[in-house]
Amino acid sequence: MASEVKTVGRILPAPENFVDSELAHEITTQGLNESRRGFLLKSFAAASAALASSAAAAETIGKKVLGGDPNILTLPEHSTTLGKPVVTNPYGMPSRFEANLQRRESPGLTRVSAASVSFAPLQGLFGIITPSGLHFERHHQGWHDIDPAQHRFMINGLVKNPKVYTMDDLMRLPSVSRMHFIECGANTAMEWGNVAVPTVQYSHGMLSCSEFTGVPLSVLLEDCGYDKKNGKYLLAEGGDGSSMTRTISIDRALDDVIVAWGMNGEMLRPENGYPLRLVVPGVQGVSWVKWLRRIEVGDKPYGTKDEAIHYIDVMPNGQYRQYTSIQECKSVITSPSAGQMLLDKGFYNITGLAWSGRGKIKRVDVSADGGKNWRTARLETPVLSKCLTRFNIDWVWDGSPAILQSRAIDETDYVQPRINELREVRGTRSIYHNNAIQSWKVAESGELSNVQVY
Ligand code: MTE
Secondary structure (H helix, E strand, O other): OHHHHHHHHHHOOOOHHHOOOOHHHHEEOOEEOHHHHHHHHHHHHHHHHHHHHHHHHHHHHHHHHHOOOHHHHOOOHHHOOOOOOOOOOOOOOOOHHHOOOOOEOOOOOOOEOOEEEEEOOHHHOOOOOOOHHHOOEEEOOOOOOOOOOOOEEEEEEOEOOOEEEEHHHHHOOOOEEEEEEEEOOOOOHHHHHOOOOOOHHHHHOOEEEEEEEEEEHHHHHHHOOEOOOOOOEEEEEEOOOOOOEEEEEHHHHHHHOEEEEEEOOEEOOHHHOOOOEEEOOOEOHHHOOOOEEEEEEEOOOOOOHHHHOOOOEEOOOOOEEOOOOEOOOEEEEEEOOOOOEOOOOEEEEEEEEEEOOOOOEEEEEEEOEOOOOOEEOEEOOOOOOOOOEEEEEEEEEOOOOEEEEEEEEEOOOOEOOOHHHHHHHHOOOOOOOOOOOOEEEEOOOOEEEEEOOO
16 A cells, blocks of 8 residues: 555656746746747646646545545646745745744733743644744843844953954854753743643743854953953853843853854844854753853852842742752653644654753653653654753553653753652742653543643
8 A cells, every 4th residue: 555655656746847947048027938938838738737647546546545535636726837936935934834833922921021931832843953933032121133233242351351342253263053952940830830831832832952153152261361260250241121141150161152143054033142142051041141242251150130039949948049050851742742632542653852951861761651651762863962852752542541751861860850859859939940750641532731740
C-alpha cells in the first residue's frame, strides 16, 4: 500500500513546464510580452492535461487506498492555475492557515500598562529553534524600535580605557553564533500556587531558543583593559524606561556571555532588544538585558532594584534566596498537552523539550501513569549545552485515563524534581524558579488537562 501511495506522489509533480529560463528576458516594464504569454498559457494547458491523466491514476489508487477521499481524487484549484509570483511577500510570512499559532498574553496575569508578557506557543512548535516572530516577550516598561545608527554602548568602571562603541564598531569585531535557550525566572510561576493554567503555552511559554550572534563580552572587556585584580562583578544596564540593571559575575562574563545583535540569522527583533542585547547562557531571562547601553566593571554585587525585589525566592524560614540566577534542569511535554484532545485510541508521538542552565541534557524519561513507570525517550540531535533539546517517544493510547509526565536529567546528574520535592526545600511562598515535573491528565474522552501529581 505504501509503495502505491509513493507512486502517486511521483506522477503528480509540480508542473515544471511553465518554468522557462528565458522568461526573465520577456518581462518588460509593461509586463510579459503578449506572444510569450500565449505560449506560456499553452504550456500551462499541456501541464494541466498531464495532471488530468495523473488524476485518473490517482482515482484508481485513491479509491483503493483512501476509500475515495475527494481531497486526493479531485484536482484542487491550485494544481490547475498559476500561483502567485515571487516577492508577493518581500518578507516571508507563515501560511494563513497557521494564523492561530501566536504569542499570547495570559488571561490570568493582569497587564500593567506596558509592563507585560507574551507566551510562546510551545504546543505548536517543532525542533528546538523558536521562530523569531513567536519568541516570548517580557518587558518591564514596553518595547522600543531603536535606531541602530543612534545607539551607543559604553563600558566604564574598573577599566583602563572606558569606551563608547557604535553598532558599526561592534559589528567589526570577531563574532560568534551560538544556540541557547532563554527562560524567564517566572516561567511556570502559577504552578507554585497550584493554579492549573489551561495550556503549556501559559504554563511554560516564557521559554524560547535561538541562534544568537554577537561579540563575546570577554573580547570587549579585554579591549577596555578591565581591572583583572579588582574587577569581580559587572553591572549591565538596558536603554528602556525600566532602567533594567543586573549584576553578573566576571567569571560568568568571561565564560560564555555574548553582546548580541543577531537572532536566527538576522538582526534581533525590536521586542527582543534590537539592536543590542546581552546573552547570558543558562541564566534566567532577566539578566539578558535588552537594548543594552552600558556595562560597568565593579568590585562587588550591585544589589539594584531589580535584584532586591524581583526574581528572588522567599524560603520557608522567611529569608530571601538572592542571585539564584541559573535555570535548573527542566522539561515539559509539549504535545499532547493540556487543552489538546486525542481523537482516537492508538499510536501517538509524545514530544517535548528539555533544558538545563548547567550544560547538556543527558536523558529524558517519560511516564504515562503519573510517575510509577518510566521509559527513556529519544533525544533528537543536536544536543547542545544550555540549549533546548527535543525529545520524542512512541506511545499507544488504549483509551483509559493516563497521566503524562517527563523527567529530565542533565550532565551533572541533577534530576528534575517532583513538585512536592521542590516544595520540601523551597516552601510554598516562591513565585520564581519552578522546575518541577509537569503532569498532563488524559481523560477517557481524550481531553488533556493540567493537574498536579505529588
Ligand atoms: N531588558 C530590559 N532592558 N528591559 C526589560 O524589561 N526584561 C527582562 C530581560 N531583559 C527586560 C530586559 C526579562 S524579565 C526577561 S525574561 C527577558 O528580557 C525577556 O527577553 P525577551 O523579551 O527577548 O523574551
